[in-house]
Amino acid sequence: MTLPLFLELLVGGLVVGGLYALMAFSFSLILATTHVLNVAHGVFMVLGAAASTLLVRHLGLGVVPAFGLVAAGFLLVGMIFEAVLLKPMAGRASGEVLVSSILVTFGLALALEAMLGFYWARHVEPQPIFALHPRISSFALGDVVVSGPRATVLGIVAVVVGVLHLLLTRTRIGKEARAVAQNLAGALVIGLNPRRVSRAVLTIGIAAAALSGGLFVMAIPLNPFEGLRLTMIAFTVSAAGGVGNLPGALAAGIALGLAEVFTGFWAGPIWSPMMSLLVLFAVLLLRPAAILTGQGR
Amino acid sequence: MREPHRSEPHGARGRAPAARGLKIRGLQVRYGEFVVVQDVSLTVAPGEIVALLGPNGAGKTTTLRAVHGIIPPVDGEITYEGRALHGMPTHERVALGLGLVPEGRELFPGMTVEENLELGHVPGRGPALADSLADVYRLFPLLRERRRQQAGTLSGGEQQMLAIGRALMAAPTLLMLDEPSLGLAPRIVDLLYDTLRLLGERGLALLIVEQYVHEALALAARGYVLESGRIVLHGPSAQLREHPNLQQTYLSV
Amino acid sequence: MSVRRALPAVPLLLLAAGPWILPRDLVTALLFTFLLITLASNYDLLGGFLGLYNLGQASFFGLGAYVTFLLLLRVPLLAALGPAGSTVAALAGGAAAAISAVLLAYPLLRLRGAYFAVGTFALLLLLRLTVDNLPQLTGGSHGLYVSAQHYLSLRAAYLLTLSLAAASLLLNALLASSRLGMAMTAVRENELAAAAAGVDRFRVQQVAFVLGATPTGLAGAVFGLHSGYIDVSVVLGIERSLFPVIAAMIGGSGLVWGPVVGAVTLRAIDVALKNYMQLPVPAPAIYGGILVVMSLTMPKGILAGLTRAPQAAARSGSPAPPRPARPRTR
Ligand SMILES: Nc1ncnc2c1ncn2[C@@H]1O[C@H](COP(=O)(O)OP(=O)(O)OP(=O)(O)O)[C@@H](O)[C@H]1O
Ligand SMILES: [Mg+2]
Numbered sequence: 001m002t003l004p005l006f007l008e009l010l011v012g013g014l015v016v017g018g019l020y021a022l023m024a025f026s027f028s029l030i031l032a033t034t035h036v037l038n039v040a041h042g043v044f045m046v047l048g049a050a051a052s053t054l055l056v057r058h059l060g061l062g063v064v065p066a067f068g069l070v071a072a073g074f075l076l077v078g079m080i081f082e083a084v085l086l087k088p089m090a091g092r093a094s095g096e097v098l099v100s101s102i103l104v105t106f107g108l109a110l111a112l113e114a115m116l117g118f119y120w121a122r123h124v125e126p127q128p129i130f131a132l133h134p135r136i137s138s139f140a141l142g143d144v145v146v147s148g149p150r151a152t153v154l155g156i157v158a159v160v161v162g163v164l165h166l167l168l169t170r171t172r173i174g175k176e177a178r179a180v181a182q183n184l185a186g187a188l189v190i191g192l193n194p195r196r197v198s199r200a201v202l203t204i205g206i207a208a209a210a211l212s213g214g215l216f217v218m219a220i221p222l223n224p225f226e227g228l229r230l231t232m233i234a235f236t237v238s239a240a241g242g243v244g245n246l247p248g249a250l251a252a253g254i255a256l257g258l259a260e261v262f263t264g265f266w267a268g269p270i271w272s273p274m275m276s277l278l279v280l281f282a283v284l285l286l287r288p289a290a291i292l293t294g295q296g297r
Numbered sequence: 298m299r300e301p302h303r304s305e306p307h308g309a310r311g312r313a314p315a316a317r318g319l320k321i322r323g324l325q326v327r328y329g330e331f332v333v334v335q336d337v338s339l340t341v342a343p344g345e346i347v348a349l350l351g352p353n354g355a356g357k358t359t360t361l362r363a364v365h366g367i368i369p370p371v372d373g374e375i376t377y378e379g380r381a382l383h384g385m386p387t388h389e390r391v392a393l394g395l396g397l398v399p400e401g402r403e404l405f406p407g408m409t410v411e412e413n414l415e416l417g418h419v420p421g422r423g424p425a426l427a428d429s430l431a432d433v434y435r436l437f438p439l440l441r442e443r444r445r446q447q448a449g450t451l452s453g454g455e456q457q458m459l460a461i462g463r464a465l466m467a468a469p470t471l472l473m474l475d476e477p478s479l480g481l482a483p484r485i486v487d488l489l490y491d492t493l494r495l496l497g498e499r500g501l502a503l504l505i506v507e508q509y510v511h512e513a514l515a516l517a518a519r520g521y522v523l524e525s526g527r528i529v530l531h532g533p534s535a536q537l538r539e540h541p542n543l544q545q546t547y548l549s550v
Numbered sequence: 551m552s553v554r555r556a557l558p559a560v561p562l563l564l565l566a567a568g569p570w571i572l573p574r575d576l577v578t579a580l581l582f583t584f585l586l587i588t589l590a591s592n593y594d595l596l597g598g599f600l601g602l603y604n605l606g607q608a609s610f611f612g613l614g615a616y617v618t619f620l621l622l623l624r625v626p627l628l629a630a631l632g633p634a635g636s637t638v639a640a641l642a643g644g645a646a647a648a649i650s651a652v653l654l655a656y657p658l659l660r661l662r663g664a665y666f667a668v669g670t671f672a673l674l675l676l677l678r679l680t681v682d683n684l685p686q687l688t689g690g691s692h693g694l695y696v697s698a699q700h701y702l703s704l705r706a707a708y709l710l711t712l713s714l715a716a717a718s719l720l721l722n723a724l725l726a727s728s729r730l731g732m733a734m735t736a737v738r739e740n741e742l743a744a745a746a747a748g749v750d751r752f753r754v755q756q757v758a759f760v761l762g763a764t765p766t767g768l769a770g771a772v773f774g775l776h777s778g779y780i781d782v783s784v785v786l787g788i789e790r791s792l793f794p795v796i797a798a799m800i801g802g803s804g805l806v807w808g809p810v811v812g813a814v815t816l817r818a819i820d821v822a823l824k825n826y827m828q829l830p831v832p833a834p835a836i837y838g839g840i841l842v843v844m845s846l847t848m849p850k851g852i853l854a855g856l857t858r859a860p861q862a863a864a865r866s867g868s869p870a871p872p873r874p875a876r877p878r879t880r
Contacts, residue, residue, distance in 0.1 A: 107841025114834035186403030191391025
């Protein structure tokens with residue numbers, strides 16, 4: 001393998017991995033603070049990809065304003081999601097929430113996925129594929145040509161991760177979210193309102209998932225039925241990185257992204273998704289502690 | 298059980314016509330089928346220091362948790378400053394002025410000392426954040442030294458100070474402490490009680506749960522003794538200290 | 551007592567006469583209902599009795615079907631034997647499901663609660679990808695066909711699926727009142743106490759896992775031989791995995807008759823949707839919606855809502871105190 005090729009694969013892995021990290025971190029923050037295992041998380045990502053595609057390709061918006069709109073729109077979706085589906089579970093024991101949230105969000109995932117594929121095929125294009133092809137020119141770094149869209153994705157991911165980090169470490173609501181994730185009993189005793197926290201986390205988490213979907217299809221196209229697979233990836237990355245742990249999610253996401261890209265290169269692209277499922281099993285079996293510690297007691 | 302000095306449910310004998318402060322009447326709490334707290338009545342007047350004593354499993358923690366809104370009582374009435382607390386979520390009780398330093402401290406182990414304190418502050422209640430912080434640091438200078446340290450790495454005594462400091466950040470008017478001396482060296486316990494005395498002198502009401510009664514009764518004006526979920530004794534501290542049953546059960550420990 | 555116990559045999563005999571007296575459409579509809587009852591009660595063996603939610607129940611269905619087909623296609627001797635060969639291949643399909651359950655129990659049963667659900671679902675995805683990625687062996691997205699001599703007639707398929715459904719229900723009913731069933735309940739209610747009483751948690755769960763996988767594997771074989779064609783979306787479909795969960799939930803998880811009520815309801819909805827109603831919504835969206843609404847509003851299911859006492863007693867009794875554990879020889 002030549003060096004430029006290696007570097008190209010490396011950048012590809014970083015892009016995919018950064019996006020996995022972003023999506024996985026929002027997933028695991030939701031899991032850690034609310035005990036909701038959001039099976040629909042990957043579907044929200046796909047919905048974000050679809051919305052971005054619609055805005056950019058069919059309505060002619062620029063990529064960045066489109067992402068802004070998607071993020072804002074899905075803040076609203078997240079609020080509705082919390083109010084309609086998860087509010088009824090408030091006050092149940094955390095183990096119970098975990099299990100019933102799986103069934104509820106699994107149902108939601110299937111419903112959303114089916115509707116998306118159905119209506120897209122009917123009203124937008126017969127073969128639904130979500131992809132953005134923005135005209136951002138590529139540039140050379142030494143011998144290596146860096147694709148403009150990929151660099152843009154990496155840049156935006158870095159900014160979003162930075163913003164999330166500041167949100168969690170510098171703002172009151174971010175600290176409350178970390179507190180709830182670390183020790184729910186302690187958070188209750190000192191008078192934090194867990195509903196307020198879970199509302200904020202779900203809203204922001206779902207917007208982050210949708211945004212990462214929009215960014216994803218700047219690099220790799222998606223179809224409407226890949227949501228559940230993406231959820232599995234979110235689960236893998238958050239479990240490997242430690243639930244609710246941002247640096248951990250970044251490291252695990254990038255590791256998985258690189259593993260997929262290099263597997264795809266050597267064994268053929270059809271084997272990359274398999275790679276991530278195998279990693280999921282490895283993580284489930286080898287690091288159960290990481291999964292459990294992240295979610296309180 | 299066969300205690301002559303049994304308390305009457307409403308027996309806040311002679312105390313102020315207390316609509317103010319904490320009043321518990323006929324409290325009953327269950328875990329599933331098990332009745333853990335049975336017909337408990339007690340009062341804490343504003344600024345008063347009261348001890349709640351009793352052996353393991355008597356229901357002391359459960360009583361505090363019911364007052365703080367962490368578990369719903371089956372029966373009985375709890376009022377604070379004249380407001381009925383029934384069905385009120387914990388965060389509203391904190392906003393009313395109730396504070397709890399729980400059993401096991403329940404800190405946020407992965408966050409710094411200062412972050413733990415900040416989280417205790419209730420925006421819009423009491424002094425501003427910076428002033429509350431400065432006040433807690435004055436009370437516990439050690440916490441200021443360790444403000445950047447992760448709470449999970451503190452020693453037991455430091456953790457207890459942090460738990461108390463964190464509760465104080467919400468500017469409570471009644472602070473409930475669940476076995477604050479548990480697991481601490483005697484010297485640290487003395488220090489802790491000095492601080493509690495100071496807080497009492499400032500006018501903060503305290504409800505202190507202890508199994509080892511020396512310090513608690515030395516500080517408190519009155520005390521209650523809980524056994525198997527019922528109040529079996531209550532009265533002024535001096536009287537309790539002299540009481541033969543209590544002598545026998547606890548002071549020998 | 552024994553009369554009451556034999557009572558379900560009467561409708562069973564009536565049902566068995568179905569292919570000779572009912573119209574063909576209805577026979578087919580019932581066949582699919584029996585399949586769903588089988589999968590739903592197999593799912594509920596773990597979901598209801600042990601609180602282990604297997605979201606990958608279709609893995610065993612697909613495994614049974616694929617192993618059967620591959621044997622018939624790759625082993626000339628079996629192909630030459632005609633119906634006898636099909637029988638052997640189908641039994642091998644069931645055995646493959648059972649053996650893989652024995653083995654998969656080791657990694658999967660280390661997982662608890664939500665993580666077991668995630669693990670089993672990931673297993674289904676992994677199987678789907680494997681089949682997709684090995685087209686030389688599995689036919690990939692084109693699927694596999696067997697020759698007409700191996701086809702199961704509608705009557706035979708009907709009777710076989712009816713037997714599988716009845717056997718699965720009987721299995722659950724027997725378990726509900728057996729020593730193993732009590733051990734299962736004890737493990738679900740309080741794992742630590744059960745362990746303290748000497749119940750071997752892993753062994754109990756492994757047995758249940760295998761018991762819940764075998765009829766499902768056989769059902770996959772029967773289904774495949776009846777239609778003559780299998781592919782990933784049919785035998786390893788996400789819906790194939792989801793339907794048993796929904797059926798058990800609708801009917802009443804943990805109740806022997808719950809999956810029956812749920813499966814009949816679900817199939818009725820399915821038939822109504824496909825044949826009589828023109829809804830501007832795809833069917834999976836409806837099922838997803840049903841799952842959402844059910845788990846929010848009626849987490850215990852229809853049956854539990856209708857009949858309280860007798861069914862609840864059949865399920866577990868009151869939170870059963872863990873039994874003296876080591877199986878004493880009688
Ligand atoms: N979550 C629970 N579920 C069931 N029973 C409980 C629970 N918490 C406490 N109990 C029981 O309630 C009784 C009273 O417990 P509680 O913690 O109030 O006692 P305590 O007086 O604080 O004891 P200690 O001095 O040991 O802290 C005990 O018998 C205990 O076993
Ligand atoms: Mg206690």
